[in-house]
Amino acid sequence: MPLVTAPQGPPPGKGQLVLVRHGETEWSRDGRHTGTTDLPLLPAGEAVARAAGQALAGRHFVAELVSPLTRALRTAELIGLKNLEIDEDLREWDYGGYEGKSTPQIRDEVGYDWEIFSHGVVPGETPGETVEDVAARASHVLNRVMPLLKRGDVILVAHGHLLRILAAVYLRQEPRFAAQLMLDAGAVCALDHHHDVPGILSWNTTHLPSA
Numbered sequence: 001m002p003l004v005t006a007p008q009g010p011p012p013g014k015g016q017l018v019l020v021r022h023g024e025t026e027w028s029r030d031g032r033h034t035g036t037t038d039l040p041l042l043p044a045g046e047a048v049a050r051a052a053g054q055a056l057a058g059r060h061f062v063a064e065l066v067s068p069l070t071r072a073l074r075t076a077e078l079i080g081l082k083n084l085e086i087d088e089d090l091r092e093w094d095y096g097g098y099e100g101k102s103t104p105q106i107r108d109e110v111g112y113d114w115e116i117f118s119h120g121v122v123p124g125e126t127p128g129e130t131v132e133d134v135a136a137r138a139s140h141v142l143n144r145v146m147p148l149l150k151r152g153d154v155i156l157v158a159h160g161h162l163l164r165i166l167a168a169v170y171l172r173q174e175p176r177f178a179a180q181l182m183l184d185a186g187a188v189c190a191l192d193h194h195h196d197v198p199g200i201l202s203w204n205t206t207h208l209p210s211a
Helices: 043-055 070-079 103-110 131-149 160-170 175-180
Strands: 017-021 063-066 084-086 154-158 188-194 197-205
Touching (some): 017 160, 063 070, 070 084, 070 154, 131 154, 131 160, 131 175, 154 160, 160 175, 160 188
Parallel strands (some): 017 154, 063 084, 063 154
Antiparallel strands (some): 017 188, 188 197
């Protein structure tokens, strides 16, 4: 099992970590697990990405990191980000044999009230990942980002489960705490700190407080 280390928070008076989930795709609209499958945004997904851009208008980011998958890259483009850096660790959870399936479908298959954070995934065309695997990748991202936050705000554009787990690691919680963090397609969040303790400034919204 990978060791997940909680990074130290940024020093007082410095940047916020802004998270944006990509806009809606056909599978996210239908509640189907979308990990490695590279789907485009729906028109509604493009609209919420533009709305996220309006919420972030006027903000300067010292770094802009994005998942390599099309739905995240297109979201970042519609937000208006210009200096994107692709980060492979921002890919979504590899759902293995549950790729493309909804939670009700999986529950029908397994015969019990399956929940991804409690029960995990099974191998399929890809091997799948544990929640600890995803948390380890999120920790790698945060370890790269923390020094950048000394200079100002950083934005990450990625995926629902990955960003929820990343937030849990930032908050120094167990990765499965992410099950309690809802995150809609196209939503914007901001993580910050208070007296050196990491916290949530804003979550699952399109209206961020002033920088």
